[in-house]
Amino acid sequence: MTEKQIVVLGAGYAGLTAAARAGKRDRVTLIAPETRFLHRIRQHETAAGHPEHRPAVADLIRGRGVRHVRARATRLDLTARKVFLDTGEAVSYDTLVYALGSRTAWHGVPGAAEHARTAEQAAELAERLRSAERPGTVAVVGGGATGIELAAELAEAHPRWRVRIVAAGQVGGWFSARGRGHVLRVLERLGVEVHEQSTVTAVDAAGLDTARGRIPADLVAWAAAMEPHPLAAEAGLAVTASGRAVVDDRLRSVSHPDVYVIGDAAEVTVPGTGTLRMGCATAQPMGKYLGRVLAGRTDRPFAFRYAVQCLSLGRRDGLLQLIHGDDSMRPTVFTGRAGKLAKAAIVGGVVSTLR
Template sequence: MTQLTVTLPQAVPSPFRIRQLAGFVKEDEMTGKHIVVIGAGYAGLSAAAGIGRGPNRVTLIAPERRFAHRVRQHEIAVGRRVSRPDIAHVLRGRKVDHLPTRVVELDLAGRKVVTEDGKRIPYDTLVYALGSQVAWSDVPGAAEHAYSAEQAEELHRRITDAPAPGTIAVVGGGATGIELATELAEAHPSWQVRLVASGPVGGWLSARGRAHILAVLHRLRVQVDEARQVTAVTATGLQTPAGPIPADVVVWAGSLEPHPLAADSGLAVTERGQAVVDDHLRSVSHPDVYVAGDAAATRVPGIGQLRMGCATAQPQGRYLGKLLSGRTDKPFAFRYLTQCLSLGRGEALVQLIHGDDSMKPRVVTGAAGRLVKSAIVHALPLSLR
């Protein structure tokens, strides 16, 4: 009987390498498929970093060279320094090439991505993670006369360069509007800040959560105007059915809308413009396209439709990183943990919630709330890998 001796290398190889040594790996697996990720937000950058751990070749296409860290725009608006890691640093050691340009067209039939400089980049699999953008809601003058959260640096210069204090009108009673109003009021006490909302400010929160927000706004001398629908924005302020609201500076913090490229390219989308995906975040109309973040209309059993935001975008990106690098084949699973809002530098609200995003009565405020919120926002960039 012949004895077979097998000598293993000292370092334990990966399962992929074992299969390769045994001759069970196809040629296209050894070279890796080309996966293109578009968008470098919470979902896109997490996906690219995760996929880059596997055998596939990855190209990340996004104009930014630094991570935007969108949930801290209110801090940038008052001139605070915010840590924004280099994308190259996030992707260090991963098999990912970053192409710093903008995608303007998708050729889904030809499996190509078209960039603003005219390049046509082929892919085997596409990860669409362009996210969302400010929704001006067809309000006349809004885009011309108001600053969005994405224009935080320009907003900061406008306020600091003003010859004298005036009135800042923040439009929107959601999380972005609340965070901007409190931050601006605290940093610029000589300015009058008004928070203008079409509905109740913080109305989605528990009674305790909303009451705390209103108390902080009152303490910071923010004038709250609820049930005021803005019909136009002018150089001198806001127009509403109840009369004009004078303002020297207008900040637009209304809702967000998905980037239109998904609908324009022919992906199956909802009426809102989000791509319809299955339980693996794969487009139902184009199986070689995966969608993550604000661009995806994602439903999870027992949870329902997921809302836009980094709380869902980053877990989806991490999931695709595992799925497309061969580290999982399970459907996407998710539960909400909490909702957090900054209310200036000294205050915050941590709203406890159920897994389906419905509110619990309890909230955490004060120094404890601030510590929790700070820990979360500082941990986000660290968890991108």
């Protein structure tokens, strides 16, 4: 072990992966309040009442030179190289890895934060569905991957509930024609009502107001969009208009090169690929790369190419969409059991890759 002080903020896909790998050679302080890894891409299963798959952080860093500090970072002093925590402690660093990721974005929609439940509140959503006196209507806001998976899972697990998915654009509109067609057919089979081109303008205890009219709902699940944690901007790191930190080709902050930024918090542009989207598919490769950098195993620029996109569509169906390296769609898709097994294999591999 070297005496270099590496501090990693965040125990998500990017942060844990980087910390575990850097901890093979250096002493690493991992700062995150969680005792268990939040497997975000399986939160739709938790919301439907299925068992959670959240391995202990201690197990994922066992045998590495990683000290886990259970706290939240509240302030960064980039000049003094210190991280201030909600416990009152200040932690010094030589190298900082900023991996605080993203959180649900409300986009200023009146009533959304007060009356909707997010994917991060999956266990609470499951309890609300389980303890309801009688079945009602649940509206899932968001036509992206999280919204689609959540709507399908809830409809299959709670067939007596009426499930609606509400999207500002098209549900699954980024997929190929075959891919989107399969998504819509599965949602129809599961009894999910699809409301497209229906931007939500307000949320209250009885449902949603949208650009196309009123949609009643007893329960609202919000999966509309994500935004980066604001601490990077507050600390003075160079960020984009959306709040993602601007980094160079080695994932270093362009304004503070002793700070690496990875995962959803970073605006990463790769030649030939483009600006990477948020998500596990891009966050974990960044963590793997940075772990190798910190361990002195590579000095090459970060490289990344897309290969597939996948969706879980309930317990028995799924979608595996082949894509080009720049994230554009190929015509080939695998659906049904083949799509489900492919998605399960990818999700299962994520946890093993964390170490």
